Amino acid sequence: MVRAKLCGLGTEADVHAAVDAGADAVGFVTDVDVDTPREVAPERAATLADAVPPFVTTVAVTIPDSVAAAVEVADRVHPDAIQIHGEFGPEDVRVIRERAGVDVIVALGADETARASELEGVADALLVDSLTDEDAGGTGETHDWERTRELRESLSTPLVLAGGLTPENVREAVETVDPFAVDVASGVERDDEPGRKNHDALAAFVREARAAVETAPAAEGI
Numbered sequence: 001m002v003r004a005k006l007c008g009l010g011t012e013a014d015v016h017a018a019v020d021a022g023a024d025a026v027g028f029v030t031d032v033d034v035d036t037p038r039e040v041a042p043e044r045a046a047t048l049a050d051a052v053p054p055f056v057t058t059v060a061v062t063i064p065d066s067v068a069a070a071v072e073v074a075d076r077v078h079p080d081a082i083q084i085h086g087e088f089g090p091e092d093v094r095v096i097r098e099r100a101g102v103d104v105i106v107a108l109g110a111d112e113t114a115r116a117s118e119l120e121g122v123a124d125a126l127l128v129d130s131l132t133d134e135d136a137g138g139t140g141e142t143h144d145w146e147r148t149r150e151l152r153e154s155l156s157t158p159l160v161l162a163g164g165l166t167p168e169n170v171r172e173a174v175e176t177v178d179p180f181a182v183d184v185a186s187g188v189e190r191d192d193e194p195g196r197k198n199h200d201a202l203a204a205f206v207r208e209a210r211a212a213v214e215t216a217p218a219a220e221g222i
Contacts, residue, residue: 006188010048166205
């Protein structure tokens with residue numbers, strides 16, 4: 001079953017709505033060097049993470065400028081996993097995992113197939129996104145899902161699909177890529193308040209993601 005990560009949460013109400021929607025993971029954007037309405041201070045992220053019940057994974061999403069900065073975010077937020085954006089290599093990821101003591105999700109662009117191969121078996125998951133020049137996500141833009149499926153088929157490391165996903169297109173995305181998980185931030189937000197979530201959209205996103213699996217054709221011989 002595909003997992004759903006609802007990301008960029010900034011209020012207790014949004015956290016509770018995400019949990020009620022059936023999220024497998026929730027993400028908190030913190031300590032990033034880009035302008036985004038989703039960013040919260042590490043202390044705020046820690047408070048929000050504390051409000052998440054057991055069996056829902058908490059993820060600190062950050063753009064650290066060094067291995068030490070990534071570890072510091074993990075130490076301040078105390079998440080179950082840290083999602084790092086930036087040009088971190090396999091050895092960097094190994095050190096972050098060891099020093100932070102949490103799972104490490106590495107975000108990379110849809111065209112970074114060589115880098116994905118280098119991180120194979122090192123990162124706990126690879127998040128394939130439509131990134132900005134600053135390696136940030138939340139662009140609201142999709143990428144070539146067929147190509148991402150080819151990448152997913154070449155990897156044993158779990159692949160998380162992000163980039164322009166919405167309740168309206170996530171079913172098609174899951175059917176095309178067959179990812180380990182899907183990730184959404186801007187695609188479930190309110191029109192009247194940037195960064196805040198539309199609670200109906202959160203529920204619809206999770207429902208549609210899982211409906212894709214339920215209606216997918218069975219494999220031959222099953």
